[in-house]
Amino acid sequence: MHDIELLGSPGSPYTRKMLALLRYRRIPHRMRWGSHFDxxxxxxxxxxKLLPTFYFPTATGQEAMVDSTPIIARLETSHSGRSVWPEDPLLRFLDQLIEDFADEWLTKAMFHYRWHYAEDAANAAPLLTFWQNPTLDSIQAQAMSDAFAKRQISRLHVVGSSHLTAPVIESSFERLVGILDRIIARKEFALGSRPSAADFALYGQLTQLGQVDPTPARFLTRNAxxxxxxxxxxxxxxxxxxxxxMDRHExxxxxxxxxxxxxxxxxxxxLANAQAVANGSATFETNIDGQPWAQPVFPYQAKCxxxxKQARRGLPxxxxxxxxxxxxxxxxxTLFDEIGQRGVNDCLNL
Ligand SMILES: N[C@@H](CCC(=O)N[C@@H](CS)C(=O)NCC(=O)O)C(=O)O
Incomplete structure (x- = not known):
């Protein structure tokens, strides 16, 4: 039987999430550094085409799979021991909620800080190039770095990063750093004295924010x-x-x-995103933390x-x-307040 293989990049937060999870769970694997473009x-x-892409061995060859959350679920079934899912359904629900917050909200800070400020963009562009291919000559590398930066900066608005939303994203990141520092001081991990899926999700985004991108990394080193x-x-x-x-009372x-x-x-x-998806809108504007927010709809996050909601309905x-x-x-x-909301299940698109 072949090992699981995964294609990913050190600069991809979800790759780092999954690589750390595989190591913690002691699941044999082979890391293939590369790019979804190649x-x-x-x-x-x-x-x-997303990173990481997992290749699971099957009877006839290999099966490709993306999206870290269902990959974690698959690994929970296929490999026993050192589970990252708490047994208590209440803790397990909180694990899902925090994993989702890290994957879908904290990633806004990750993408924002990587490309919003010139210092950070200039730092990231050559790293992205050489993570993918360390033997490129300098001229090719320069061209590829420029192309990366141009493409990613043009996509900042897709995750909602703009001059309008920067204060919301940055103040949330700064508060979160303090909150996580205190969580670690108490128990080392989010749900007790062992890591859960939520910890790996937070970790994945923070590898970039805390170790790669200068502006947020400076903040983290100084403050936490x-x-x-x-x-x-x-x-x-x-x-x-x-x-x-941890126990429920904690x-x-x-x-x-x-x-x-x-x-x-x-x-x-x-809530605002799901409502806009349900209404068939292409963009939405709302208020977050008392400040204006605007971005294109993100159908995948309506699915989240x-x-x-489904997980909550399934609780004993x-x-x-x-x-x-x-x-x-x-x-x-408020996420589970059904009044005035319509189910949004016709819109999955990673
Ligand atoms: N929800 C997915 C997200 C994966 C993802 O967005 N990966 C990024 C890199 S970190 C990617 O491959 N993006 C492709 C692109 O932006 O074209 C997961 O949890 O794995």
Whole structure:
């Protein structure tokens, strides 16, 4: 049986998320550094070309798969031990919510800080080139770096990064750094003394924000050396003992601040985006954290909201009730307020 292979880049937050998860779970794998622009010859092509692309061995060859969240689910079924999913359905729901927040909201900060300021863009462009191909000559490398920067800067608005939204994105990132620093100080990880899917998702985005891009990395090193050090440890947790998940009675104290941040910025974003998708609009404007926000609709994130709703509906009664208490007045409870909303399940497009 062949090992799992994955095509990815050190500059891709989701690649780093999954590589660290594979190491923690001790799942044999082969990392193929490259780019989705350069498919591996002879390998199957995924439905959507994204990084990382996983190639799972099958009876007849290999199957390509993208999107880290369902890949984690597949690995939970195919490989036992060192699970990144808490058994308690309430904790598992919070794990999903925080993973989603990291994958879909924190990534706005990641993309924003990479390309919004000239210093950061000038730092990232050659790295992207040489991560993909270390043997390019300088002239080709310069041309490729320029093309990367041009393409990515032109796409900033797609994730909602603009001069209008910069204050919301940056203040949320700065608050989150403090919140995560305090979470690590208490228990080392988001859901207890062992890493969950949420930790790997946060880690993936923070490898870029904390280690690669100068503006956010400076902020993180100055304000949260504990969090900065945690990133280096997260990279390889293959020897990490399996500690306990936290108890339900600890949730409010340990996660209250983080859930209020999710409710403050991500919940209003998800709701406005889903509403706009349901209305068939191409763009939307809303208010986040008391400030204006505008961007094109993002159909995949309407699907994310639908998945969270489904997960909540599937909770056993005691966990459902306990979740209501945990989320009360965090702002996250608004995600599940059905009044005036229509289901949005006809719009999946990664
Ligand atoms: N939801 C996906 C997102 C993966 C993703 O967006 N990957 C980025 C790189 S980090 C990508 O491949 N983007 C392709 C592009 O921008 O053309 C996941 O969790 O894996």
């Amino acid at each position: 498919p591996l010859p002879g390998y199957p092509v995924p439905k959507v 050396p504990r969090l900065r050090a945690w990133l280096d440890r997260m990279e390889d947790l293959s020897g990490q003992p399996e500690g306990p998940w 949730i409010a104290h340990h996660l209250g601040e983080l859930l209020r941040e999710v409710g403050r910025v991500y919940a209003p974003f998800l 909201l639908e998945m969270l 009664p005691d966990a459902h009730e306990a979740l209501g208490q945990v989320l009360a007045e965090t702002g996250c409870e």
